[in-house]
Amino acid sequence: MKRVVVTGASSGIGAATVKRFAELGWQTVAVARREDRLRALAAETGAHIIVCDVTDEAQVARMVAEVAETGGATGLVNNAGGAVGADSVEHSSNDDWRRMFEVNVIGLRTVTAAMLPVLREGAGQTGSASILNLTSTAGHDAYPGGGGYNAAKFAAHAVTNVLRLELAGEPIRVMEVAPGLVHTEEFTLKRLRGDAEAAAKPYVDVTPLTAEDVATVIAGAFEQPAHVNQDLIVLRPVAQSSVFHTHRGPLVPKA
Template sequence: MDGMRAVVTGASSGIGAATVRALRHDGWDVVAVARREDRLRALAAETGCEVVVADVTSDADVAALAEHLASTGPVHALVNNAGGAKGLASVEESDLADWAWMFEVNVLGVKRVTSALLPLLRRGADERGVADLVNVTSLAGHVAYVGGGGYNAAKFAAHALTEVLRLELNGEPIRVVEVAPGLVKTDEFALVRFGGDRERADAVYEGVPEPLVAEDVASVIVDAMSKPPHVDLDLIVVKPVAQAAPHRLAKGPLVTRREASR
């Protein structure tokens, strides 16, 4: 993908950082976007990506990102990955501030970056023949679960936003791809959700045989972006084999069921 440029938000850790690595491995030029400059600099030293320090919840930061990108060439792909969850309380008892944060980063952040960069994606589509707009949502945006209230609501909204974008961009050479991961064991997601409580964060994955890791999701994203220009993987739900639904996780080794003895 020599000469092709992708922008990845939420690139300082987890799925975002893994996606930067995977795209660089495939030959993409990558602009890694996140709030934490130290982590971005380390990623740049490792992969050779370009970095822009920006918060997707800030109008000024996103405008500055768009201005920088416009001055340095087209964008052929955008991966809206920035997001997160806070809390696992009921709808009744959950903190409204947590809900506001989740909507701001998971929904409004996607809208803000997409609106700012679509003109650049169109330039990229004219050059490459197709541009990719990839929104990383969640299984939580398709299946509700107890304690998921705010996160479910935000990710359902992100899914709806993606569906509407696909309708609005119909007729243009822009692929709108939604990647909805299930249980992914990353270094920070559960830790942020539980306010830094490492014991609660670790318990999410305890006993689950081989949850997904960030690299698994990154490989799916890159594969979707590598398809022939006329092929659009609209929605990709990716889960570990041990997960049937957000609330249905196998614990312990996966074993085949034997026929009952006669």
Template sequence: MSEVKRVVVTGASSGIGEATARLFAARGWNVVGVARRADRLAALAASSDSIDTFVADVTSEADVAALAAYLAETGAVDALVNNAGGARGSDPVPSLSIDDLRWMLDVNVVGVALVTQALLPLLRAAAGASGSADIVTVSSTAGLQAYAGGAGYNAAKFAVHGLIGALRLDLRGEPIRVIEVAPGMVQTDEFSLNRLGGDAARAAAIYEGVDHPLVADDVASVIVSALEQPWHVNQDLIVLRPVAQAAQFAVHRGKLTPRL
């Protein structure tokens, strides 16, 4: 990389966001990690001289405006990784918690829109100076295929998939890549635990017997690789799953073996 670029990663306090921030730093990028939990961000910043942090809730217009102002004061923004998101509950539509649905739409869709709008002028400025900029949004295969127990999360991720598709059209003619990364089954410390209200046994059962589910580092490597492609190569939609997961509802449990 001829000159150091700066990337903003939301949801950087844990899981995919944290792994992505660390990998970008290791690959020579300057990183601004954004999340709500100041203590987790402090630990992230302490891990590398290339990582700066900013405490913000991506669903708060005031927080996002403060983030944009801070970034404008401290340097260029060459890339944005919209990673903040999450799931709550696994109820079917007839018993779906509307409060959970509102939360999922806020953090997965409204948050992406707010951050993207606020940082787009900075990304455009960077593209004008260097020739290109990038917006990566981490969605989910839940936004491509509905599944039982996924009602609220399906709704939120289908919405963000549509939002990003529209954004790519909106930015047509500008040297700004719009990339969607849609992971399938990823085993992290918090995602399923938070979704299931802290029920550790139910969270662990999701991955039980699965031969090598994805982990946060796997997704991080795909995100970083997409941004390190030549600037004119845009990977519009990257779907990644563990080999054991053929679809949202088709997961093999047990050792993967060839049928001879």
């Protein structure tokens, strides 16, 4: 039995990850708040869908109970997350910071804690289970305006490392994928509160990663032999050599 729960599966990287796992023959459970989008994904992939806000503990408990009742799980991808605002530390709002911490950090912890008994059961049956957390290069390098998103993703990175230490001795690997610039439909639009013109700018004259690129890397980490734990995978577009260096225009070999 290979069954993976993917949070934040209604768009972007999460939806692409469900599709990739389905292509590889995994059973998938797609979790998010927007039911209409989950239904469309289910029609395309055969995913079992569960509507759930990962920041609501009661909803998470119900979601995990449904996972257990419908076949359990051997994998979890904590992908639900995102950024709210790009304001300086001085001028940002605590409400935005709380929203980012709620989904990127506390939601990740809530889902992970609730899923662990189910994953242990899956590992008991199959020999192994896997947890993979989606952080970001923003969880490793600070940048001006990164503020609450930097802080939340640094925290998600730390939680991943703590969890790996705490699960030592169990057949459960704990992995992190930290992408750089990924062009998904909603991420920057939501971050910039619906300003479509500003949201288009980061992707001008550059070939960013796609959701499918990231999904392939996530699923690839799960497909490694069970004794291989890819602790941290950082992936960026070739045109982006750091959070501060994005090359615009064609990539050409030096003469």
